[in-house]
Amino acid sequence: MRRPRSWAPIWVVSAVAGLCVLFAGSDLRLNLTRSLPLGLYRFDEGPIERGVLVAACLQLEHAREGRRRGYLSRGSCPGGVSPVLKRVGATGGDVVAVTVESVFVGGELLQVAAPRTDSHGRSLTTLPVGEYRLALQELWLYTTEPRSWDSRFYGPVDGSAVLGRVQPVWTWGAVEDATDASGSNGRRSR
Secondary structure: OOOOOOOOHHHHHHHHHHHHHHHOOOOEEEEEEOOOEEEEEEEEOOOOOOOEEEOOOOHHHHHHHHHHHHOOEEEEEEEOEEEEEEEEEEEOOEEEEOOEEEEEEEEEEEEOOOOOEOOOEOOOOOOOOOEEEOOOOOOEEEOOOOOOOOHHHHHEEEEEHHEEEEEEEEOOOOOOOOOHHOOOOOOEEE
């Protein structure tokens, strides 16, 4: 006896295709990574400054690595990858201190140290421990998700690579407020 055919796979493929058509050419972006809560984000106007969420394209070498490792899906950025959605942790002129345990900006805790392996157990190369003074147009991108692939791995990005600010529209889970972006109960000094 044959089992009845399930329409679930067809429905899922149709829904994803429909969402792709809906978002193409719009100011909406669908986030399917764990760096920020899963959901729908939209571009908005305003200055690119510390604490805001942005969509940015990575340099070609990092974009290729992100695609090869499965961190980035196909998209419109160089290397044919999608932009990353991250929070701006530091801007031009800021000093970012990378230690074995944490990342600090101007002596304030920004995030914990980068993991040594990704979620698949593959080793990761992080920036060397030290202080980095950002050039005028550079931005340090991060999230509070410990395994987020962010500036701890590829360094600062050029501000010209930022496609714009983004705001959550609808997400599964709360998007962390920039006033407590360190993930702690308030900022701590080094």
